[in-house]
Amino acid sequence: MRFNPKADATIALSLMGTEVTFSVDPHPDPKYRAVKFPHAMTGDRSTIWHMHVYQSDDEYALKVPNAKYPGRSDVQEICTRLDLLKLVEGLESSDRFCLTREAAAPTIELYAELEYAVLMPWIRGTSWFDAHQDHERTRSLGSLSRWQCLQLGHRLACVLSELESRRIVHCGLCPENLIVDTESVRVEVVGLDDIHYCGATQNGRTRTKLPGYAHPAYSESQVDGAFDRFPGALLLAEILAWFDEKVRGQCGAESYFEPDELQVEGLGKFHALEDAVSQHHPDLARLLGGAWKSAAPDSCPSIQQWRETLERVMLTKIEYAWLRGASRPARRNPRPRCWNSEQPQGHRKAGANGEKP
Amino acid sequence: MPYTVAATTRTPALIVYLIDISGSMSEKFDGATRIDHVNEAIGNILQRMVQRSTKGEIVAPRYRLGMFAYSDAPVDILGKIATISEVVQKGRPKLSPSNATNTHDAFVAARDLLKRELPNLQGKPAPMVCHLTDGEYTGADPQPIAEEIMRLGNDDGQVLIENIYVGSGFAKPIKKIDAWPGIRSEDDLKDNYAKKLYRMSSPLPESYAEVVEQEGYSLQTGSRMLIPCNSRELIELAFAMSGATPTA
Numbered sequence: 001m002r003f004n005p006k007a008d009a010t011i012a013l014s015l016m017g018t019e020v021t022f023s024v025d026p027h028p029d030p031k032y033r034a035v036k037f038p039h040a041m042t043g044d045r046s047t048i049w050h051m052h053v054y055q056s057d058d059e060y061a062l063k064v065p066n067a068k069y070p071g072r073s074d075v076q077e078i079c080t081r082l083d084l085l086k087l088v089e090g091l092e093s094s095d096r097f098c099l100t101r102e103a104a105a106p107t108i109e110l111y112a113e114l115e116y117a118v119l120m121p122w123i124r125g126t127s128w129f130d131a132h133q134d135h136e137r138t139r140s141l142g143s144l145s146r147w148q149c150l151q152l153g154h155r156l157a158c159v160l161s162e163l164e165s166r167r168i169v170h171c172g173l174c175p176e177n178l179i180v181d182t183e184s185v186r187v188e189v190v191g192l193d194d195i196h197y198c199g200a201t202q203n204g205r206t207r208t209k210l211p212g213y214a215h216p217a218y219s220e221s222q223v224d225g226a227f228d229r230f231p232g233a234l235l236l237a238e239i240l241a242w243f244d245e246k247v248r249g250q251c252g253a254e255s256y257f258e259p260d261e262l263q264v265e266g267l268g269k270f271h272a273l274e275d276a277v278s279q280h281h282p283d284l285a286r287l288l289g290g291a292w293k294s295a296a297p298d299s300c301p302s303i304q305q306w307r308e309t310l311e312r313v314m315l316t317k318i319e320y321a322w323l324r325g326a327s328r329p330a331r332r333n334p335r336p337r338c339w340n341s342e343q344p345q346g347h348r349k350a351g352a353n354g355e356k357p
Numbered sequence: 358m359p360y361t362v363a364a365t366t367r368t369p370a371l372i373v374y375l376i377d378i379s380g381s382m383s384e385k386f387d388g389a390t391r392i393d394h395v396n397e398a399i400g401n402i403l404q405r406m407v408q409r410s411t412k413g414e415i416v417a418p419r420y421r422l423g424m425f426a427y428s429d430a431p432v433d434i435l436g437k438i439a440t441i442s443e444v445v446q447k448g449r450p451k452l453s454p455s456n457a458t459n460t461h462d463a464f465v466a467a468r469d470l471l472k473r474e475l476p477n478l479q480g481k482p483a484p485m486v487c488h489l490t491d492g493e494y495t496g497a498d499p500q501p502i503a504e505e506i507m508r509l510g511n512d513d514g515q516v517l518i519e520n521i522y523v524g525s526g527f528a529k530p531i532k533k534i535d536a537w538p539g540i541r542s543e544d545d546l547k548d549n550y551a552k553k554l555y556r557m558s559s560p561l562p563e564s565y566a567e568v569v570e571q572e573g574y575s576l577q578t579g580s581r582m583l584i585p586c587n588s589r590e591l592i593e594l595a596f597a598m599s600g601a602t603p604t605a
Contacts (some may be wrong), residue, residue: 004401020513028414031446032407035400042408044571044604067535113573133366134415176412197455211363211605253366253605254417 006037010054013062013119014106015097015339021054022062040072045069045193050122053338059122060338061093064113065309075116076100078193085168085192090159093190096120097204097339118272118341123188125181128235131242132251144182146243147317150280153240154182154314155187157307160232164225167198171223173231174210180239187239198225212255215297216262231301233291234305240284241276263292280315284348359514360483364409364419368376368422369476371438372422373467375431376517377490379458384491384524387589391491391523392452394592399452402596408547409604419604423470427463428455434469438474440491460494464502471509471516479507484515487599488557491523503557517559519582521595526551526585534572536569538550539580551585558583559599568601569594 005011007026012019024040026033030103040049046069049062065072075098082094097119101108109116131141144152156178170177170189179189213231238256241247250269252258261267270292278285287309293299364370382392389397410419427500434452467486475536476523486506488579509516509549528547531537539561543552561569563578574594584595 017391027407027411029416031418031442037404037407037445039414040408041413042405047408066571067574068570105492129417130413130415133417150560152473179413209605211365258367 005038005049007036009038009198011051012107013114014104015099015119016103018104018339020338022051023054025050025059026053033184043328045071048330052122058338059124061120061122062117063120064117067113073114075118075193078195079118081197082192083289085195086311088159088162090155090162090186090188091192092188092191093120093123095337096100097337103278104185110275112355121335123190125179125186125188126237127165127189128180129177129254130176131180132254132256141180141182141242144243146279148182148185149240150310150314150317151154151185152187153184153280153305154310156189156232156236157238157303157310159187159189160228160303164228167225168235169196169198169223169225169227169329171196171227172210172227173235174213175235177233178239196223196227212252212257212262213258215294215300217296224298226296226298226300226302230291230294230301233288233300233306237273237277237284237288240280241273244272244279246272247276255309274330283307283309284313358516358563360564361603362480362482362513364482365605366417366419369419369440370482370570371421371423371478371484372599372602373484373486374425375460375467375486375488376426376452377428377458377460377463377488377492378426378452378455379428379492380456381491382452382507386587389589390529392454394589395459395523396452397589398592401527401593402600403444404473405440405597406536406600407445409600412442414429415421420600420602421538423467425463425466426452427459427466429459431459432468433596435465438470457495458490458492460488460490460499460557461497461502462500464506465477465479465490467539468502468506468509471506475509475511478511480512483510483516485519485599485602487519487521487596488524489521490554500553500557507557509561514562515559517556517562517565517582518557520554520558520568520584521592522551522554522583522585523587523592524548524551524585525587526554527587531591534588534594539576540583540585541577543581546585549584555581555583561575564603565598565601568603569598572597572601 007024008025010021012021027037027039030125034151041048046063046065050057051062079096079098085091086095099114099117120258126141171194176329179188180315210231211232215230250272276287287301287306294300363369383390387562406420407416410417414599419439420441423438424435426434503518506516507518526546526548528545543555543589546552558581561576566576566578584591585594586595
């Protein structure tokens with residue numbers, strides 16, 4: 001049976017012998033909800049379905065690899081690799097359950113496409129891609145204060161520097177892979193499938209097509225520890241500068257810079273970004289300038305330099321006490337997940353209620 | 358390389374649908390009328406485009422659609438080139454069968470629209486015309502107009518034409534749709550109109566073949582963008598091809 005559920009359809013997934021019923025979320029835009037379009041996102045490798053455990057608020061993302069995606073069999077290894085990161089603040093989507101024949105046989109019997117699908121927590125917040133698309137509609141982001149931007153930039157720097165310190169590169173830093181929650185001052189980095197452990201031999205296909213974010217001098221064979229520095233610098237600068245209406249107004253629809261604008265000397269859009277960043281502190285603008293003028297990714301300032309500079313800038317602000325408390329990156333206890341909690345909500349025996357798509 | 362510009366907000370893909378709504382579209386096959394299958398397939402491809410344009414909650418305007426229904430004369434059912442959001446807001450088009458099959462005039466309408474649009478499509482994906490019909494045309498021969506359209510183009514490539522032929526135009530039945538490589542020669546087709554549509558169809562670009570493959574099909578680069586449809590699944594495949602402009 002083809003896996004193509006409509007909005008509100010219920011689906012029973014067998015997870016290590018326990019059947020959990022999920023409901024497919026409708027598209028959040030009422031226009032599409034009215035025609036029963038589900039909330040789903042299709043990329044060149046997979047479709048992500050937004051679901052929640054039936055009759056509960058527990059939200060999940062089900063990532064279903066495209067039918068002929070050649071890396072299907074690497075998915076389980078990627079999940080194992082990511083398991084090491086699930087306690088890192090900002091990498092919540094590394095907590096995954098892979099639907100294999102061993103772990104979810106009845107589900108795969110029903111939907112062969114779900115073999116190597118991955119269940120992971122749904123990350124609440126606004127995708128940075130949406131902020132680019134329409135900052136009127138993503139109101140909470142359109143009215144960020146300078147201080148909030150500084151906090152969010154710091155959060156992103158913390159996540160990325162944590163990866164950098166472990167010699168891990170994300171390889172896919174772009175707006176669609178950042179989720180920003182202004183209420184909890186959280187930045188989550190998603191799209192973790194291409195994460196690359198430097199020096200390790202690993203299966204999996206690294207995607208490094210990042211239009212508007214990849215360093216112009218980057219070459220295919222060159223995924224090294226510095227790969228994230230350039231896209232990381234641009235995204236950090238965007239978040240830090242988002243309080244500035246001029247920056248928001250000049251932002252391209254899917255990337256701040258078009259690919260052919262990167263590192264162009266005297267580019268007005270770059271100077272607008274640089275000016276806004278320097279309002280926090282000139283040292284931050286210098287880091288951005290260093291990345292912009294760099295000859296190669298490894299000559300960009302490291303993410304650790306961004307983090308240290310941001311912490312120094314924040315410590316000079318009146319919110320010193322707040323930073324020392326709430327904002328310090330902390331290890332967290334993972335939330336219980338439906339695949340390992342003892343009494344998951346929505347649990348039911350096979351064949352009970354629930355329509356199948 | 359041609360046909361590599363991705364459909365993005367800044368470079369949206371333009372797809373023009375020409376849908377035959379002649380009386381024979383009310384004939385039944387595979388459990389429903391032909392027009393019902395088409396309505397369902399249009400709904401599915403719109404959903405697919407929405408999914409390809411969503412990276413959070415907002416649907417990015419990565420596709421622009423034109424839609425003509427034709428019998429005696431083409432009717433612009435959207436009234437303009439519309440974004441998916443506008444198409445959905447208007448209500449998915451519900452097509453119902455009518456009289457003749459003036460395919461020539463439908464292609465003329467598509468050609469005129471493309472001539473107006475092409476000056477603004479530099480740097481954007483080459484546009485596509487997706488024509489669906491279930492039988493021979495009445496009136497003038499559409500082939501010269503289709504050939505004229507295929508000579509138009511932009512810096513990404515010449516305009517692509519896909520033909521979806523609802524009927525039994527195959528020389529041999531397709532056993533496994535997901536393993537089918539597509540039509541590579543006129544000899545694969547048995548009726549003369551299907552052969553004419555073959556000549557009115559573009560070769561499938563590599564980048565499109567890759568996207569169609571992600572949907573689970575095996576159409577080969579260079580096979581013709583012609584799908585003779587005698588089942589719901591083939592109509593589904595045919596519309597999947599119409600939305601196969603690569604995305605970022």
